[in-house]
Amino acid sequence: MAEKLIKNKRVQQVNKNEQLEYWEKPSREYVLSLDAVKTALHNTNRAEILNKAEQLGKPMGFIAKITVNSQFYPVMLKEKNSEKYSGYDLLRRPLYLDSGRMARAESLGKLALQITSANIRKEERQYIRMLGFEYIGSMMFGAQFLDEIIDQTKKELPVGYSIEEAKWTWWGEVKRKYGLIFALLLVVFFIGCVLFENMREAVLIISIIPISFIGLFLIFSMGHFYFDQGGYAAFILLGGLVSNAAIFIINDYNNLKKNKSKRCPNRLLIRSAANRARTIMLTTLSACCGLIPFLAEGQNEVFWFSLAIGAIGGLLFSLVAAFIVLPVLLWKK
Numbered sequence: 001m002a003e004k005l006i007k008n009k010r011v012q013q014v015n016k017n018e019q020l021e022y023w024e025k026p027s028r029e030y031v032l033s034l035d036a037v038k039t040a041l042h043n044t045n046r047a048e049i050l051n052k053a054e055q056l057g058k059p060m061g062f063i064a065k066i067t068v069n070s071q072f073y074p075v076m077l078k079e080k081n082s083e084k085y086s087g088y089d090l091l092r093r094p095l096y097l098d099s100g101r102m103a104r105a106e107s108l109g110k111l112a113l114q115i116t117s118a119n120i121r122k123e124e125r126q127y128i129r130m131l132g133f134e135y136i137g138s139m140m141f142g143a144q145f146l147d148e149i150i151d152q153t154k155k156e157l158p159v160g161y162s163i164e165e166a167k168w169t170w171w172g173e174v175k176r177k178y179g180l181i182f183a184l185l186l187v188v189f190f191i192g193c194v195l196f197e198n199m200r201e202a203v204l205i206i207s208i209i210p211i212s213f214i215g216l217f218l219i220f221s222m223g224h225f226y227f228d229q230g231g232y233a234a235f236i237l238l239g240g241l242v243s244n245a246a247i248f249i250i251n252d253y254n255n256l257k258k259n260k261s262k263r264c265p266n267r268l269l270i271r272s273a274a275n276r277a278r279t280i281m282l283t284t285l286s287a288c289c290g291l292i293p294f295l296a297e298g299q300n301e302v303f304w305f306s307l308a309i310g311a312i313g314g315l316l317f318s319l320v321a322a323f324i325v326l327p328v329l330l331w332k333k
Contacts, residue, residue, distance in 0.1 A: 001131060001153045001163070008145065010136045017114070018132030034109035042103045049108065052095045130166065137302045139228045180232075184239040185209060192243075196250065204329050205246045208321040212242045215317020216310045223309070226299055230306030237307070238314040241287060245280045245322040249273050253330065265332050273327055280322055288312045 002014045032053070034046050064075040094102040105111070135142040146165060153163055185206045192202030216234055220227050252272035257265060294301065294308035 001149060002133075004149050004152065005131075005133050008135075010142075010145075012134045012136065014131070014133040016129075016131055018130035028113055030111055031114045032105060032109060032111050034105075038108045042108065043101065044097060044103055044108075048097060049095065049103065049105065052097060053105070126162075137228075138226055138299075140226050181235050181239065184236055188239065188243045192247070195247065196254065201250050201254075204326065205243050205250065207329065208246055208318070208326055209239050209242050211321040211325055212238050212314045212318035216314040218317070219309055219313030225306065225309055227310075228303060228306050230303040230308075231310045233303070233307050234310030234314060237311050238318065241283070241315060242318040242321065245276075245283070245318065246326055248276045248280060249322065249326060250330070252276055269327055269330055273323055277323065281319070284315050284319060288315055 002016050005011045006014050032050075034049060036046070039045055039049065065072050066075055067073075094104050096102050135145065150163055150165060157163060188209070189202050189206050192205045193199055196202065213235065216231070216238065219225070220231065249272055252275055253269055256263075256268040256272055260268065288311075291308040291311055294304040297305065299305055
């Protein structure tokens with residue numbers, strides 16, 4: 001199946017030992033792959049080569065047990081320089097098979113560092129192995145491609161083997177895909193705290209960011225557009241632009257309160273929003289205009305179309321958040 005996947009130009013980093021759980025850490029090991037034709041030409045076989053390599057390297061287990069004072073102790077047999085034996089030695093130095101034959105592993109195959117699963121999972125008397133890969137493109141086309149590969153592989157599997165697509169839990173998907181959004185909110189919160197020295201105003205800044213996401217969801221829903229990696233990137237883009245507009249208004253509002261402390265705070269709030277309206281409107285419109293060229297190719301354009309359409313919808317709706325929701329939250333009775 002991995003060979004079929006890698007033939008597609010949009011597939012990258014096929015891992016035949018993907019971790020089964022999010023918290024598992026993959027391990028790595030060197031794998032010596034020997035060519036059957038080359039080993040036959042050297043009048044040897046895989047078992048003989050591997051047996052000789054094991055003798056030169058560190059022992060994998062004990063060969064016998066001895067009894068001393070009614071206690072059993074394992075006996076391990078190892079070569080004198082086994083601690084210094086490395087992958088370079090395995091490939092470059094000759095393996096003396098017997099008095100008349102020798103071979104180098106370098107000429108018989110290759111040694112590669114591969115990712116392996118940290119644990120061997122077994123459920124209902126069946127061993128489970130996870131295959132993972134990265135697909136650069138639309139989620140819809142990626143799902144169709146995966147379904148085709150699974151159907152082809154099912155026909156070739158021997159009796160007793162099965163294959164199915166892994167279904168991640170809701171929390172696993174949120175943790176993977178939306179972790180950056182929570183990190184963004186946290187960074188904006190700290191910036192607001194440092195800038196205004198007021199936690200309440202920092203909370204107000206990050207509170208209007210999710211409101212702008214409503215526009216992103218609406219435009220994808222109303223237009224029946226496909227949501228792929230570009231849509232997730234639009235979340236991050238919106239967070240920065242919307243928080244910038246809120247910072248403008250709150251900063252002007254604080255400056256007006258310091259200079260004209262005797263005036264009504266609500267009137268100063270309206271004035272600060274009006275003063276910054278032109279700047280925020282021009283910034284929003286220029287950002288939308290800059291994203292319009294990415295819409296030219298339509299939904300066939302991977303990533304960029306979703307990024308552009310999602311960001312435009314969120315930016316337009318962010319005007320509601322900046323000029324209506326934020327003043328309401330800052331309004332004083």
